Amino acid sequence: MRPLNPMPAAELPLYEQLAGEVAALVEKGTFRPGDRVPSIRALSRQFQVSLNTVKEAYALLEDRRLIEARPQSGYYVCARLPETPEEPVVDPPAINPTEVSISRIYRMVMHDLLDPALVQLGIAFPNPDLLPIDKLNRMLATETRRFRLSSIGYEIPPGCERLRKQIAQRMLVTGCALRPDQIIITSGCVEAVVLSLRALCRPGDTVAIQSPVYFNFLQMIEDLGLKTLEIPTSPLTGMSLDALEYALDNHRGEVKACLVLTNFNNPCGGSMSDTDKRRLVALLEHHGIPLIEDDIYGDLSFSDRRPTVAKAFDRGGNVLLCSSFSKTLAPGYRVGWIAPGRFQEEIERGKMLTNIATATPPQLAIAEFLANGGYDHHLRSIRRVYARKVAQMADAIGRQFPEGTRVTHPKGGFVLWLEMPEKVDSIQLFDLAHRHGISIAPGPLFSATGKYRNFVRLNAGFYSEKMEATIATLGRLARELESGKNS
Amino acid sequence: MRPLNPMPAAELPLYEQLAGEVAALVEKGTFRPGDRVPSIRALSRQFQVSLNTVKEAYALLEDRRLIEARPQSGYYVCARLPETPEEPVVDPPAINPTEVSISRIYRMVMHDLLDPALVQLGIAFPNPDLLPIDKLNRMLATETRRFRLSSIGYEIPPGCERLRKQIAQRMLVTGCALRPDQIIITSGCVEAVVLSLRALCRPGDTVAIQSPVYFNFLQMIEDLGLKTLEIPTSPLTGMSLDALEYALDNHRGEVKACLVLTNFNNPCGGSMSDTDKRRLVALLEHHGIPLIEDDIYGDLSFSDRRPTVAKAFDRGGNVLLCSSFSKTLAPGYRVGWIAPGRFQEEIERGKMLTNIATATPPQLAIAEFLANGGYDHHLRSIRRVYARKVAQMADAIGRQFPEGTRVTHPKGGFVLWLEMPEKVDSIQLFDLAHRHGISIAPGPLFSATGKYRNFVRLNAGFYSEKMEATIATLGRLARELESGKNS
Numbered sequence: 001m002r003p004l005n006p007m008p009a010a011e012l013p014l015y016e017q018l019a020g021e022v023a024a025l026v027e028k029g030t031f032r033p034g035d036r037v038p039s040i041r042a043l044s045r046q047f048q049v050s051l052n053t054v055k056e057a058y059a060l061l062e063d064r065r066l067i068e069a070r071p072q073s074g075y076y077v078c079a080r081l082p083e084t085p086e087e088p089v090v091d092p093p094a095i096n097p098t099e100v101s102i103s104r105i106y107r108m109v110m111h112d113l114l115d116p117a118l119v120q121l122g123i124a125f126p127n128p129d130l131l132p133i134d135k136l137n138r139m140l141a142t143e144t145r146r147f148r149l150s151s152i153g154y155e156i157p158p159g160c161e162r163l164r165k166q167i168a169q170r171m172l173v174t175g176c177a178l179r180p181d182q183i184i185i186t187s188g189c190v191e192a193v194v195l196s197l198r199a200l201c202r203p204g205d206t207v208a209i210q211s212p213v214y215f216n217f218l219q220m221i222e223d224l225g226l227k228t229l230e231i232p233t234s235p236l237t238g239m240s241l242d243a244l245e246y247a248l249d250n251h252r253g254e255v256k257a258c259l260v261l262t263n264f265n266n267p268c269g270g271s272m273s274d275t276d277k278r279r280l281v282a283l284l285e286h287h288g289i290p291l292i293e294d295d296i297y298g299d300l301s302f303s304d305r306r307p308t309v310a311k312a313f314d315r316g317g318n319v320l321l322c323s324s325f326s327k328t329l330a331p332g333y334r335v336g337w338i339a340p341g342r343f344q345e346e347i348e349r350g351k352m353l354t355n356i357a358t359a360t361p362p363q364l365a366i367a368e369f370l371a372n373g374g375y376d377h378h379l380r381s382i383r384r385v386y387a388r389k390v391a392q393m394a395d396a397i398g399r400q401f402p403e404g405t406r407v408t409h410p411k412g413g414f415v416l417w418l419e420m421p422e423k424v425d426s427i428q429l430f431d432l433a434h435r436h437g438i439s440i441a442p443g444p445l446f447s448a449t450g451k452y453r454n455f456v457r458l459n460a461g462f463y464s465e466k467m468e469a470t471i472a473t474l475g476r477l478a479r480e481l482e483s484g485k486n487s
Numbered sequence: 488m489r490p491l492n493p494m495p496a497a498e499l500p501l502y503e504q505l506a507g508e509v510a511a512l513v514e515k516g517t518f519r520p521g522d523r524v525p526s527i528r529a530l531s532r533q534f535q536v537s538l539n540t541v542k543e544a545y546a547l548l549e550d551r552r553l554i555e556a557r558p559q560s561g562y563y564v565c566a567r568l569p570e571t572p573e574e575p576v577v578d579p580p581a582i583n584p585t586e587v588s589i590s591r592i593y594r595m596v597m598h599d600l601l602d603p604a605l606v607q608l609g610i611a612f613p614n615p616d617l618l619p620i621d622k623l624n625r626m627l628a629t630e631t632r633r634f635r636l637s638s639i640g641y642e643i644p645p646g647c648e649r650l651r652k653q654i655a656q657r658m659l660v661t662g663c664a665l666r667p668d669q670i671i672i673t674s675g676c677v678e679a680v681v682l683s684l685r686a687l688c689r690p691g692d693t694v695a696i697q698s699p700v701y702f703n704f705l706q707m708i709e710d711l712g713l714k715t716l717e718i719p720t721s722p723l724t725g726m727s728l729d730a731l732e733y734a735l736d737n738h739r740g741e742v743k744a745c746l747v748l749t750n751f752n753n754p755c756g757g758s759m760s761d762t763d764k765r766r767l768v769a770l771l772e773h774h775g776i777p778l779i780e781d782d783i784y785g786d787l788s789f790s791d792r793r794p795t796v797a798k799a800f801d802r803g804g805n806v807l808l809c810s811s812f813s814k815t816l817a818p819g820y821r822v823g824w825i826a827p828g829r830f831q832e833e834i835e836r837g838k839m840l841t842n843i844a845t846a847t848p849p850q851l852a853i854a855e856f857l858a859n860g861g862y863d864h865h866l867r868s869i870r871r872v873y874a875r876k877v878a879q880m881a882d883a884i885g886r887q888f889p890e891g892t893r894v895t896h897p898k899g900g901f902v903l904w905l906e907m908p909e910k911v912d913s914i915q916l917f918d919l920a921h922r923h924g925i926s927i928a929p930g931p932l933f934s935a936t937g938k939y940r941n942f943v944r945l946n947a948g949f950y951s952e953k954m955e956a957t958i959a960t961l962g963r964l965a966r967e968l969e970s971g972k973n974s
Contacts (some may be wrong), residue, residue: 021664030655038659045791048662110839113643125641131638140848141628152620154612154817156600168517172525173533177508179515186823187674191842202712202942203690220840225689304532332640332847334674352597353707354680359846360819361627 014049017058022057026066035081037067040075064409067145067194095228105427106219107447112300112439118460119470122439124415126327127389127461130382135373136365143364151364152250154357155420157348157385159337161186163230163367167337170370172292173310174298176321176339181411183339186360188331189296191321196292197257199346202228202380205256207247208247208289210239212446213415213457214266215261223446228448229255235408235417236244238265248287252289263307264297267417267446267457268408281319290343291319297413299328299379307412317341325366327380327413333362386461393460396468400475402482419454424481426456430478438470501536502543509544513553515563520566524554527562571747592914592932593706599926606957607946609926611701611753611902613814614876614948617869622860622867623817623852624911630851638851641844644835646672646824650854654824657857661785663798663808663826670826671834675818676783679809679825681707682841683779684744686833688713692743695734695776697726698905699901699933699942701753704746708935716742722806722904725752725759732846735774744777748792751784754904754933754944756897764797766964768806777830779805784900786815788868789874796901804828812853814900820849880947885956887962891968901948906941911968913943919964925957 011271012020025031038046046055051159058075061067067075109122144151159165164180171178186192199209203225209217212231221228227246232240239260248255249348263271272280274382284291293310301307311321324336335358338345351357369375394407406419420426426442433440443452499507512518513710525533534541544787545562547834548554548882554562557894596609623658631638645651651667658665673679690712694706708715716734719727726747747767750758759767780797798808807830811823822845827834838844856862881894881903888894893906907913913929920927930942 025656025659028664030652030664030666032652041780042660046793048792049835049929107836110643113641126580128639131639134636137628137631137635137638137848140631141538141624144627148620149615150890151624151819152615152618152817154600154820156597165517167521169522172512172517173529177515177517179517181516187842187846190840194841198568214645216840216843219836223840227517234601239768305535306533312646329640334842334844344926348705349594353677353703353710354681355674355821355843357819357821359674359821359849361624361845361848445621475612 002270005224009170015053015060016417018043018047018049018053018057019060022061023064023066025424031077035077036073037075039407044358051193061133068112074336075114075137091093093442099481102363102444102448102463103219104432105442106215106384108428108434109215109439109445112434115439118434118437119467120439120462121470122441122457122459124327124457125460125461126331126337126414130385130461131330132219132369133330136333136369139368139373140365142362143360143368147364151360153360155185155360155363156357157184157351159183159229159358160363160367162361163335163370166367166370170375171339173306175308178339182341182344183285184344185338185358185363186322186338186351187355188326188336189294189322189324190216190220190336191351191354192324192336193259193292193294194224195218195338195347196228196290196320196322196340196343197221197224197259199340199343199350200257200290200292203258206251206254208258209243210260210265210445212267212452213259214261214294215441215445218448230449233265233268234270234398235268236270237429238262238268238270239280241276241283244280245283247284255287255289257292258284258305259292259294260310261294261297262310263295263298264410264412266413267441269408269413269414269417271411272305272310274308277308278313281310282311284345285316285318290341293321295321295323296327298323300386300414301412304388310338311341314341317343321387322345328382329366329375330362333366334358335366336364363468385414387465390414390416391461392465393458393471396463396471397458397475400468400472402475402479405478414459416458416460417457418456420456420478421482422454424454424478426452426454428481429456429474429478432481433474436473436477438474440450440474442446489509489588489659501651502540504562505534505536505540505544507532507547508546509804510551510553518564521566522564523560524562524880538829558653561682561844578778579590586972589931589935590706592929593702595921596702596917596926596932602926605921605926606925606954607926607949609946611814611929611944611946612948613901617948618863618870619856619860620817623820623856626860627848627852627854630855631848633773633923634851639848640847642672642847642850643844644671644838645852646670647847647854649849650822650857651824653854653857654773657862658826660793661782662795665826665829669828669831670824671831671838672845672850673809673811673823673825673838674815674821674842675810675866676781676809676825676839677707677823678841679807679811679823680746680781681711681775681838682781682825682834683807683809683827683830684708684711684713684746686827686830686837687744687777687779691721692739693741695731695742695745697747697752698936699754700746700931701748701781701938702928702932703780705933716779717934717936718756722755723757724763725749725755725757726767727772728763729766732770732776735770735776742774742776745771746781747797748781748784748795750782750897751787753784753900754902754928756895756900756902756904758794758898759797761795763797765800767886768800771804772805779803779830780806782808782810785866787870787873787901788899789870789877790898798826798828804830807834813949816853816856816862817849820853821845822849824852870899876899876950877903877947879943879952880950880958882952883950883958884945884962887955889962889966892965899944903947905943905945907943907965908969909941910971911941913939913941913963914963915968916943916964919968920961921959923964925961927961
């Protein structure tokens with residue numbers, strides 16, 4: 001018989017031990033008011049105690065008003081009376097800027113996503129009003145019915161063929177001639193980049209990246225035991241190739257991969273020219289260093305012309321092109337992809353050993369959307385909206401933030417990168433904004449070197465006129481920090 | 488203007504270059520017979536060439552009968568005439584047993600999954616006839632409609648609360664009192680185990696595992712740069728704790744994690760007793776080594792009583808319990824989970840940096856199935872079927888395989904582990920069976936030490952009377968290998 005309590009301490013009668021176990025689960029919230037608890041028979045069989053012991057335990061819990069019997073139905077957890085009072089609202093502790101841990105800030109920024117009461121300007125999440133939710137969910141339903149048997153099976157690497165074919169066809173407009181079998185489906189773009197880093201680097205190796213850079217990449221690189229070489233990046237034209245060339249010459253043999261967001265990069269919004277893309281590919285090919293290209297914002301160009309990708313200039317298979325549908329269709333579907341060039345086998349193996357496959361139903365739905373859902377039409381309409389929101393928020397920032405604040409004017413995507421006057425510490429601003437119900441992404445998250453202290457990234461994708469007040473609050477807090485009032 | 492061909496070689500007229508690019512995409516299968524190619528306007532805008540250039544290119548392709556214009560509709564890839572003949576059927580190359588690469592066999596076994604013509608006995612995939620496909624897909628449709636907005640958003644770690652609550656409630660029958668916030672949703676059980684290994688170990692560290700063991704674990708451990716310490720495991724009672732204790736005493740400080748399948752383990756089918764589970768937890772706690780417990784087959788017990796888990800005896804949070812719904816509900820939904828004890832923060836961070844979140848719609852569907860889909864009823868019925876299939880296949884093996892063949896009698900799950908006479912090389916058997924359209928998993932896959940040369944794992948979950956012929960073929964091939972006829 002399995003003892004109810006493996007610890008020797010408990011010498012209570014069996015039914016009291018059992019009652020204690022069930023009560024503890026209610027206490028902890030595993031069973032909540034209104035939930036049905038296991039039947040007497042089920043509990044008796046499971047714990048190998050007599051029916052009577054369970055009955056006595058349940059009687060005890062009824063006496064304590066913890067559970068109640070409902071005729072023909074079983075035992076249920078009672079509504080709690082009196083209600084426990086709500087926890088007092090505790091201000092988050094003030095952050096001492098000299099002791100800031102970036103990974104603590106990182107956790108807070110990511111955790112803010114779970115708080116519906118916050119105004120979400122910190123995460124580069126697309127505006128759900130601009131996602132084709134109903135159409136996608138309908139396609140999820142019809143496609144799983146249509147491909148009944150395969151909907152439940154593994155789509156082992158490279159993944160759903162229909163989806164890969166749609167992606168290959170679409171890539172023509174980026175200048176890439178890809179076959180469907182040169183594409184591997186991943187669970188989002190982040191997974192594609194991690195698989196690339198893991199395939200190319202061993203702990204201790206160095207990765208050349210733009211600076212500033214999307215903060216998840218820094219956390220990821222740290223997590224893999226890799227080092228970063230941060231290359232200066234222009235808000236307009238992307239990574240400085242002169243700086244990259246100089247750095248590679250001076251770190252010969254150390255750099256095992258170069259990770260670049262070529263189009264509308266996060267956080268600056270800049271894009272590399274075709275000339276620079278070609279030079280980047282040639283330079284890395286020359287040094288024998290693979291290029292991990294992240295093109296996740298490429299489809300969100302504000303102009304008619306979708307930019308090319310560096311992969312279009314790749315003839316040796318040295319470029320691993322990563323992207324996803326998280327910014328344009330459905331973040332929660334977790335469908336991304338990679339065209340890994342000559343690293344096909346390594347990435348397929350890595351995907352298999354990470355989680356075997358990406359969930360099948362979302363792949364079927366996205367494939368159908370690309371084939372028959374009017375993806376181009378959808379893109380044209382959301383691009384216009386994002387262009388307007390980005391311009392309007394930049395405008396509001398100009399009116400509300402301290403004099404001397406500079407803001408990017410991206411030509412695609414939906415994030416803005418702000419440089420505030422030097423005296424404004426963005427981590428203090430993060431802390432103050434949080435207390436005012438606003439989540440932002442402070443500059444130091446975007447570098448491993450403690451730079452960008454007076455920078456901040458804001459998501460403009462949710463901007464509307466009523467958000468002017470939020471920007472006004474942020475601007476006021478920034479001005480107070482500048483004048484030393486709040487530090 | 489973006490040149491069509493970045494290589495200097497091409498000095499053809501622009502329209503010929505363009506035609507060549509489109510022809511190459513048809514050649515490679517990106518556009519297939521019947522697919523529409525991009526419109527003249529789209530191609531002109533994209534490549535920044537005149538409309539006339541595109542028209543000339545398309546005229547050229549029409550002349551070559553590669554594409555055809557359809558009135559009011561655009562240009563389409565022509566059906567190919569004459570059809571290219573099918574590739575001749577080439578026998579897979581014979582494998583020389585002295586040069587076998589395990590990872591090559593691994594790739595072949597996994598790749599076999601993609602071949603619908605094979606009889607799939609090699610992969611431990613559940614029988615789709617025993618999965619509630621229609622009900623789950625219906626719930627996928629209703630739940631994404633019901634939770635419209637969140638269906639499209641990220642379920643960042645720990646994941647969908649409703650699902651975690653259902654899992655916590657169900658874990659009571661395994662002896663675990665878990666709160667929903669002590670559970671993290673993952674994309675399958677493999678991901679839960681990888682996240683655990685990555686959180687606990689650094690390259691060069693050692694992991695103690697059972698032997699033989701589920702082959703993906705070995706590949707995974709190799710991939711992470713870790714070493715294995717293989718602990719002898721009884722087909723009946725699981726890992727030998729005497730051996731483990733001895734090994735830990737002799738490898739003090741090297742072993743950073745112990746990975747154990749406690750119930751109906753893959754491939755042997757044995758389960759640890761409660762006494763052993765408790766001893767295992769205490770032993771590892773004493774050595775300061777975390778236990779990664781894989782319970783993926785626990786719900787598939789052939790008896791009424793669902794076995795406990797080692798986690799039930801864990802008081803210090805030293806056990807990371809991993810499982811999923813891939814064996815009982817829907818492999819392709821990719822929904823698993825982990826109760827990581829004191830490693831909650833590390834696993835949440837690792838999950839975030841692997842792929843941010845598990846896809847939302849499958850989480851919603853599984854939560855609904857657990858709450859209102861009759862999961863217990865479903866389990867009771869498939870357990871009975873698997874018990875029968877396992878017994879019937881073991882029976883057929885007894886009749887058809889060479890004398891001296893031994894086979895496990897698992898009390899749960901659906902795989903059988905066979906020991907054949909010593910002269911039967913399972914890699915040769917794999918090769919021969921493959922030529923006869925049967926996929927099996929040869930013994931050497933299940934160890935990093937080259938052991939189990941005369942063992943094989945078979946999936947009994949698909950067994951039916953008409954499969955007697957398949958078993959007869961395998962048995963005949965094994966007998967031929969034994970007599971030296973085929974080696």
